[in-house]
Amino acid sequence: MNKYKIVLEYDGSNYVGWQKQENGKSIQESIEIAIQKLIGEKTIVHGAGRTDSGVHAKEQVAHFEINKIFETDKIRDGLNQYLRSETIAVLKAEKVNEDFHARFSAKLRYYQYRVINRRPHLTLENNRAWCVHKKLDIKKILKESTYFEGKHDFESFRSIDCQSAKSVKTINFFLVNLQDDNITFNVCAKSFLHSQVRIMVGTLIDIGKGIIKRPLLEIIESKKRSFAGTTAPAHGLYLKKIDY
Amino acid sequence: MNKYKIVLEYDGSNYVGWQKQENGKSIQESIEIAIQKLIGEKTIVHGAGRTDSGVHAKEQVAHFEINKIFETDKIRDGLNQYLRSETIAVLKAEKVNEDFHARFSAKLRYYQYRVINRRPHLTLENNRAWCVHKKLDIKKILKESTYFEGKHDFESFRSIDCQSAKSVKTINFFLVNLQDDNITFNVCAKSFLHSQVRIMVGTLIDIGKGIIKRPLLEIIESKKRSFAGTTAPAHGLYLKKIDY
Numbered sequence: 308m309n310k311y312k313i314v315l316e317y318d319g320s321n322y323v324g325w326q327k328q329e330n331g332k333s334i335q336e337s338i339e340i341a342i343q344k345l346i347g348e349k350t351i352v353h354g355a356g357r358t359d360s361g362v363h364a365k366e367q368v369a370h371f372e373i374n375k376i377f378e379t380d381k382i383r384d385g386l387n388q389y390l391r392s393e394t395i396a397v398l399k400a401e402k403v404n405e406d407f408h409a410r411f412s413a414k415l416r417y418y419q420y421r422v423i424n425r426r427p428h429l430t431l432e433n434n435r436a437w438c439v440h441k442k443l444d445i446k447k448i449l450k451e452s453t454y455f456e457g458k459h460d461f462e463s464f465r466s467i468d469c470q471s472a473k474s475v476k477t478i479n480f481f482l483v484n485l486q487d488d489n490i491t492f493n494v495c496a497k498s499f500l501h502s503q504v505r506i507m508v509g510t511l512i513d514i515g516k517g518i519i520k521r522p523l524l525e526i527i528e529s530k531k532r533s534f535a536g537t538t539a540p541a542h543g544l545y546l547k548k549i550d551y
Numbered sequence: 552m553n554k555y556k557i558v559l560e561y562d563g564s565n566y567v568g569w570q571k572q573e574n575g576k577s578i579q580e581s582i583e584i585a586i587q588k589l590i591g592e593k594t595i596v597h598g599a600g601r602t603d604s605g606v607h608a609k610e611q612v613a614h615f616e617i618n619k620i621f622e623t624d625k626i627r628d629g630l631n632q633y634l635r636s637e638t639i640a641v642l643k644a645e646k647v648n649e650d651f652h653a654r655f656s657a658k659l660r661y662y663q664y665r666v667i668n669r670r671p672h673l674t675l676e677n678n679r680a681w682c683v684h685k686k687l688d689i690k691k692i693l694k695e696s697t698y699f700e701g702k703h704d705f706e707s708f709r710s711i712d713c714q715s716a717k718s719v720k721t722i723n724f725f726l727v728n729l730q731d732d733n734i735t736f737n738v739c740a741k742s743f744l745h746s747q748v749r750i751m752v753g754t755l756i757d758i759g760k761g762i763i764k765r766p767l768l769e770i771i772e773s774k775k776r777s778f779a780g781t782t783a784p785a786h787g788l789y790l791k792k793i794d795y
Binding site for chain 1: 560561562607609627628631634635638639640641642669670671672673674675677679
């Protein structure tokens, strides 16, 4: 068998998410169909991260195995031919060793979350960022956000659907970038709990709105989901990069 | 009568352009309808620039006159209520003197044109930039682009539909910004000919592709539209700002 790694970009708006599901079109299935059309083989595509419905990717990574040998440029261009009507594109294809696994070999995952803080609704950035209309206390958000970095029990920051046995994670960095009314959160860790980034961002926004008055450290230490804030909407989140 | 200036942002994809037309929904008409709903008065909205179908705006400026006096925050928020289902938003509203005219008082117009030079089709930037698949000679584009600056007869760079009596224009700056596979053209002038920015960019891209071998200076001096290149597609163009 020949193993290939592909780097994918997608607008997740019109998909049920990365993972194949009964209730609609997934990114995973769309790529598997393109592979079958191009290569004539049925295969499973394994992604590095299972993005939820509406979540975007700038560089999602996946792998698959086929019997045939294909030039990597032909895999990229050929799959893109079949994906042209989708909002999914293959940026790169690479032949990898059989021990490579998109999910299990991943060393670091980078996510980006985009908030735009303004009264008018979005037009050009619609479905590309979360528009928060209420004026935020940015200083407070910047100050509190630093408490996310390092090793913590993130029990307060995972969805009730999260199936992970442990909730201790190490956040390598959690950086907030400001430009005009754009607030961009850049987060990096080896792995995350389900909805962790969205709950982290949603909690900071609730702090910035003054809805949550508890210090972030207290919310972390409480290990109570109810102490944290809203889950920020999917359409502001980007899987940005995976390091191997 | 009371005169108001509004600053508008829009995604031009689903409109026939700025100007009211028989064949579909225009930006101008959408705003006039919103004003009538909010204020109860029928009025004409005058824009600073008539953007074509598909062209976007980050800060288009327009003005209108009404009998009533309205708080500017209420104009902005009220119009946005009625524009929420459109891809148009009012960023700002301001009361202005009766001698202000969005079009005729404009001192400088800034346009931006976005090209993404890569083989895969666009996903997240679809309809937000022109995707040029063929590898471009960027050095050549950078070198030739400098010839646009200054006062020239731009006869070669206007659409056959252009109704302007004169074709001499002064380009204050024409700057090319590179970031990864993004090429952004920033252009500023008091005024432009019809499709001028799109033909300027399209010609540079044809030069970068090697399709056009003539030096840009020769194309300018020829005063022949046929010597210039393709008209770059509307969806890469942004009316960025107007100075008064």
